[in-house]
Amino acid sequence: MESLNSFLKYNKQLVEKWIDKYLPPEKSFPPVIHQAMRYSTLAGGKRLRATLVVEASRIYSGNQQHALAVASAIEMLHAYSLIHDDLPAMDDDDLRRGQLTSHKKFGEDLAILAGDALCTYAWQLISDHLPADKVPLIIKVLGRAVGTDGMIGGQVADMHWHQWSVNEYKILRYIHSRKTAALISASLVCGAIIADAGENELKKLTQGGIYLGMEFQIVDDLLDELGDENVVGKKLHKDQDENKLTYPGIYGIESAKIMAEKYAQKAITCFSQLSVNSSRIIEIAQYILTRNK
Amino acid sequence: MESLNSFLKYNKQLVEKWIDKYLPPEKSFPPVIHQAMRYSTLAGGKRLRATLVVEASRIYSGNQQHALAVASAIEMLHAYSLIHDDLPAMDDDDLRRGQLTSHKKFGEDLAILAGDALCTYAWQLISDHLPADKVPLIIKVLGRAVGTDGMIGGQVADMHWHQWSVNEYKILRYIHSRKTAALISASLVCGAIIADAGENELKKLTQGGIYLGMEFQIVDDLLDELGDENVVGKKLHKDQDENKLTYPGIYGIESAKIMAEKYAQKAITCFSQLSVNSSRIIEIAQYILTRNK
Numbered sequence: 001m002e003s004l005n006s007f008l009k010y011n012k013q014l015v016e017k018w019i020d021k022y023l024p025p026e027k028s029f030p031p032v033i034h035q036a037m038r039y040s041t042l043a044g045g046k047r048l049r050a051t052l053v054v055e056a057s058r059i060y061s062g063n064q065q066h067a068l069a070v071a072s073a074i075e076m077l078h079a080y081s082l083i084h085d086d087l088p089a090m091d092d093d094d095l096r097r098g099q100l101t102s103h104k105k106f107g108e109d110l111a112i113l114a115g116d117a118l119c120t121y122a123w124q125l126i127s128d129h130l131p132a133d134k135v136p137l138i139i140k141v142l143g144r145a146v147g148t149d150g151m152i153g154g155q156v157a158d159m160h161w162h163q164w165s166v167n168e169y170k171i172l173r174y175i176h177s178r179k180t181a182a183l184i185s186a187s188l189v190c191g192a193i194i195a196d197a198g199e200n201e202l203k204k205l206t207q208g209g210i211y212l213g214m215e216f217q218i219v220d221d222l223l224d225e226l227g228d229e230n231v232v233g234k235k236l237h238k239d240q241d242e243n244k245l246t247y248p249g250i251y252g253i254e255s256a257k258i259m260a261e262k263y264a265q266k267a268i269t270c271f272s273q274l275s276v277n278s279s280r281i282i283e284i285a286q287y288i289l290t291r292n293k
Numbered sequence: 294m295e296s297l298n299s300f301l302k303y304n305k306q307l308v309e310k311w312i313d314k315y316l317p318p319e320k321s322f323p324p325v326i327h328q329a330m331r332y333s334t335l336a337g338g339k340r341l342r343a344t345l346v347v348e349a350s351r352i353y354s355g356n357q358q359h360a361l362a363v364a365s366a367i368e369m370l371h372a373y374s375l376i377h378d379d380l381p382a383m384d385d386d387d388l389r390r391g392q393l394t395s396h397k398k399f400g401e402d403l404a405i406l407a408g409d410a411l412c413t414y415a416w417q418l419i420s421d422h423l424p425a426d427k428v429p430l431i432i433k434v435l436g437r438a439v440g441t442d443g444m445i446g447g448q449v450a451d452m453h454w455h456q457w458s459v460n461e462y463k464i465l466r467y468i469h470s471r472k473t474a475a476l477i478s479a480s481l482v483c484g485a486i487i488a489d490a491g492e493n494e495l496k497k498l499t500q501g502g503i504y505l506g507m508e509f510q511i512v513d514d515l516l517d518e519l520g521d522e523n524v525v526g527k528k529l530h531k532d533q534d535e536n537k538l539t540y541p542g543i544y545g546i547e548s549a550k551i552m553a554e555k556y557a558q559k560a561i562t563c564f565s566q567l568s569v570n571s572s573r574i575i576e577i578a579q580y581i582l583t584r585n586k
Contacts, residue, residue, distance in 0.1 A: 024441060030449045030457075033441050084409060089401035108382035109452055112405065116377060116412065117445045123416040124436035127429040135428050136420040143417035148317060148326050152410045156326045159402055164323075 036114035062195025069129035073122040080118035145186035154179025181213025208270030215263035221246035329407035355488025362422035366415040373411035438479035447472025474506025501563030508556035514539035
């Protein structure tokens, strides 16, 4: 079997080819908004979510073209969320993946509109490219993952938790599970829906995906403390500066590492119980522990 | 037949009842984002778009509950666009319909997120409440109307046209047709799709809706020049201050009035050619000429 590195590289290239095809061409009027949409969505990244869609569909023998459409839509939703998170009124970041953030490059108004456009475009892409009978369930799962009980809810809590009377440990788990893990979990589930996987498989993927996403975000927190700014491609040590809740921040670095490992193990346990061979997804869960960007 | 006023009032109340039901409850965690979503979406307004959905569905004997779901989704998309348009980086408005704009009330970050959440929620609402076979076409029509070839494209041009070498008359028509008319037209078309109206009817409604939307926006431009701030409920005379392109601004007030009337007439001609009784929609086209808010 090819190495995990080749597998990830192959999927990243495949997915990026399709994101590029699906995005509106840069020249379409008005060009500047399409430039902004393409700039952020094609800015690289690991394409973890897209790869999870494609792989979850593949292991249940799903239609690859349908998986690539959903994978592209999810990367657009992810890009929209990053553009808006980086805005001055939110996390106020100048760099993302080693390049200027959208508002630094195009101005704040176009960054807001590029995020809006990507959000709308993602739903259109799904409804245009999937069989009609699959569209409602996929929109339901994804809408929940990026809505106020998912990504947006997590972002709201991340920015405002200190004004609420909440338990720090509980709210931190809420933030990470909604802001990051929900979409990672939905990526696996959508892949399996494309392939008509059964209810029981979807449940295990949902749960395993949440654990995988928690692992991913705790490693992200650790990278903010321990990573190399040139490798990660964004400003680090912002979490402490801004009094953000993080796992290393409230549990300490060593405990956070152990928690990431525990979440990886829980994810792997879920994936091992699937009715199909999920070895690549398991490898991804192991790999995330070691990532340096 | 009841008067147009009673008809509009009845539909406004009906639609608002359903928007209220469909929006997430205020207490759902995290409450502040649901408060912000509800604050802007339930802030009143004429509910013109929603009424057009419901009426276009009714004249072809469509399912009213399906129409109300799409009508609510369209009002959410409209509310999201207003929240983001009012932001400091965009039109920087403090008042909307006589009350504080979202960012003035909740802060800029929550205003951005409330708009984002409404955008996502609208697509979910459609896919959750319509028969699966109608979802893709409705999302296609609506997605186009609010995307970069519709509302967002219009907003981009509205903010940036002065940096482009374009013909002012042409770009003004582009801005109004995309920023306003596209969604008004799509409201009529979606109503008819719900009721399985034929291709030819959809074409006439698309075109008539664009004329109706152009009429609506030219009247809006005129209200900005001639209206009463207390009645309209927002700061007026901003268009001149900000060097915005408007019909009265480049054609003069009298010519703009004549153009609004001509668009109303063109809309009425399209609606008169429908295979069903469209008298209410025709009355709406006449009424818009006389509106004072």
